[in-house]
Amino acid sequence: MRNRTNRVVLWDFDGTLVSREGLWSSTLEKALQPIAPGLGLAAADFPAELSVGFPWHSPDIVRVTQSAAAWWAAQHSVFLRAYTVAGVGREDAERAIAEIPIEYYRPSAWNLAEDAIPALARTAAVGYRNVILSNHAPELPNLVADLGLGPWIDATVTSAAVGAEKPNPRIFARAMEIAGAGEDVWMVGDNRIADIAGAEAVGLRAIQVGPGCTLTDAAWQIIQSTGAPLPGGSAPSQ
Numbered sequence: 001m002r003n004r005t006n007r008v009v010l011w012d013f014d015g016t017l018v019s020r021e022g023l024w025s026s027t028l029e030k031a032l033q034p035i036a037p038g039l040g041l042a043a044a045d046f047p048a049e050l051s052v053g054f055p056w057h058s059p060d061i062v063r064v065t066q067s068a069a070a071w072w073a074a075q076h077s078v079f080l081r082a083y084t085v086a087g088v089g090r091e092d093a094e095r096a097i098a099e100i101p102i103e104y105y106r107p108s109a110w111n112l113a114e115d116a117i118p119a120l121a122r123t124a125a126v127g128y129r130n131v132i133l134s135n136h137a138p139e140l141p142n143l144v145a146d147l148g149l150g151p152w153i154d155a156t157v158t159s160a161a162v163g164a165e166k167p168n169p170r171i172f173a174r175a176m177e178i179a180g181a182g183e184d185v186w187m188v189g190d191n192r193i194a195d196i197a198g199a200e201a202v203g204l205r206a207i208q209v210g211p212g213c214t215l216t217d218a219a220w221q222i223i224q225s226t227g228a229p230l231p232g233g234s235a236p237s238q
C-alpha cells in the first residue's frame with residue numbers, strides 16, 4: 001500500500017470539518033436532562049471540570065489501545081467529577097454517564113462546515129486521499145459515515161484507536177501508515193499546537209484554518225502546490 005506517490009491530506013475533525021456546540025459540556029447537559037430534568041443544569045455548569053483528565057490533555061502519554069467500552073470506562077472519573085461538582089447525585093450521575101457515548105455521537109448534534117464537502121472533493125479531484133485525523137473517542141468512524149462524509153473520506157483515524165493524541169508524533173505516523181502516504185502530505189486543522197505544530201514536527205506541511213483561512217482556501221493552497229490547474233480559474237477568497 002505504501003507508495004511514494006500517494007498524496008494525502010490529513011483533516012482535523014472538530015472545529016475544522018465539523019462543529020458541535022458545547023462539545024462535552026453540552027453532551028453532559030443533554031445526557032442528564034431526561035434523567036434529572038428538575039436540576040435545570042446547563043452546559044455552562046460543566047466546562048471547568050472537563051478541561052482536564054481526557055487523554056488529549058496529556059498527549060505525551062502513549063496508551064495501550066483498548067476496546068471502545070474500556071475507553072469510555074477510562075473517562076468515567078472525568079464525567080463523574082463534572083456531574084458531582086455541578087451538584088448531581090451519584091445515582092443520577094451514573095445513569096447519565098451511561099448515556100454519554102450515545103449522546104456524544106448523536107449525528108444531529110454535529111454541524112458539517114458548509115465548505116467541508118467541496119474542499120474534500122477538490123483535493124480528491126487532484127488525487128489526494130482524504131484522511132480524518134482526530135483526537136476523539138472510539139466511534140468516530142461511525143459518525144463520519146452518519147454525517148454523509150463517507151464518499152469523500154478514505155480513512156478515519158481516531159486517537160482512541162491509536163492510543164496517542166495529536167501532537168504526539170505516533171498518531172501522525174500511524175495515520176500516514178494507514179493512508180499509505182507518500183511524500184506529499186498535508187495537515188489541515190484549527191489547533192495551532194495539536195494540528196499545526198504536531199504536523200510540522202514530523203515534517204508535514206500544515207494549514208491552520210479559522211479566521212482568515214477557510215477550508216476552501218486550504219484546498220486551493222494544496223491544489224496549487226501540485227501545479228494542477230485551479231478549478232473554475234478564479235482566485236480563492238482572502
Ligand SMILES: [Mg+2]
Nearest residue numbers: 012014015190
Ligand atoms: Mg480541532
